[in-house]
Amino acid sequence: MVRFLAISLDHPAHYVSVGPFSVSAGNLMIIISMCVIFIVALFLPFPDHEKASKKSERVGGKR
Amino acid sequence: MRHKLSSVDPSKKWSGPLREYDLVKEIVVAVVVVGFLALSLAALFSSPDEKALTMQSWSIQAPADFVQTAASELAGTTTSASYGPPYNNNGSGQNIGPINPAKISGITIPIDPAKSFVIEPLAIEPDSTTKSAIAVWSLASSKQEITWASAYSDALTKDGKALALADPTGAYGPVPTLVTALYSMAQSGALDGALTTSDTTLPTNFTKPLLFLADSGTYFPDKAAAQHLSGDQWGVMNETGSWPGQSWLWLYSLWYQIEPFKSSGNADILVMSLMGVLSLGLIFLPLLPIISRIPYWIPVHRLIWRKWYQRKS
Secondary structure (H helix, E strand, O other): OOOOOOOOOOOOOOEEEEOOEEEEHHHHHHHHHHHHHHHHHHHOOOOOHHHHHHHHOEOOOOO | OOOOHHHOOOOOOOOOOEOOOOHHHHHHHHHHHHHHHHHHHHHHHOOOOOOOOOHHHHHHHOHHHHHHHHHHHHHOOOOOOOOOOOOOOOOOOOOEOOEOHHHHHOOOOOOOHHHHHHHHHHOOOOOHHHHHHHHHHHHOOHHHHHHHHHHHHHHHHHHOOOOOOOOOOOOOOOHHHHHHHHHHHHHHOHHHHHHHOOOOOOOOOOHHHHHHHHOOOOHHHHHHHHOOOOHHHOHHHOOOOOOOOOHHHHHHHHHHOOOOOOOOOOHHHHHHHHHHHHHHHHHOHHHOOOHHHHHHHOOHHHHHOHHHHHHHO
16 A cells, blocks of 8 residues: 555565575675675774673673 | 683683673664664665465466366375375385484375365355365275376377366266366355465465465466575575565575586485584684694684783783
8 A cells, every 4th residue: 555655575586595595686785785794884883882892891701 | 812611610710801891782772773774764765575485366466376286186196196205105215224204294184186176176166166076086086086087188188278178988986076066166256265264264274275275286386486485495585576685595596506406306304414523613612622622723702802802911
């Protein structure tokens, strides 16, 4: 019912094939996005990471 | 420094660093962000709405394939007819060594394709010619039924395009009448209703029409291939149209593309068993000799906990 808003994906997909491997463009985009998010999550600290670390980290189990 | 698990005293209080962690805040943020993304993407891209394939669409779009398959169902030469458990005893089912799960579970959904897909649906037709043909079929021996149906099925397949063939010598018995009646029933849409309501009042059980469709020689396989849904196209990963599919099933799909799984009649049980072994390997990863050393060679955890390691050094 929200067709006027939707971008239609109801058409044949594009496929990337290398040897026995075959992946649709949609799946490839999702896989690449997941890899990018994983790498970004590794390097990008949380906004309050620094503050929270200083505030809450204690050595010796005393809080 | 490497600590052995066995050297840690579980009764001793943790003396390392502590960090406050607002789990509720994280859950709320995750639910809000994922909910917003799901609703936004659903509004933007909608969702697949592929029309269901039916007996009616099959008989209209590929009539020759429909009548050939119907004759093959009577002859007992289709995939359903020779599948074995859980439908019938005409096949052995897949096995790995002496283990055959299909045989162990037995016939739980009894289906005789000739009876279930052709004779039973036609029995509700009021037409007297059809009723006479059903009576002749039912009174004949199994051997005679197979002789009639095989002869007609072979003739239809040989012709390729015919929807019905003349039978001047009576070699096909009542089969041409039965197949033509089923074809008419399918074109009207009545066969879809008859197959889904033969066991239940409400049309909620699609086992029979799905099996019948899967026996199709060209219609169903061609539809699947056009949408990249066949097994040799990594189909389990794909979705209809251009929507992304189930990419996390890539490892299951991979085995079906390579030997010995690709050409094995036991591919399903072999692949599932292999995935079971690999899953066990994942569970017991810390105990595996070489694999457990990977974090020391590729220390991704040191990147995640870099501040801790910086302070430690």
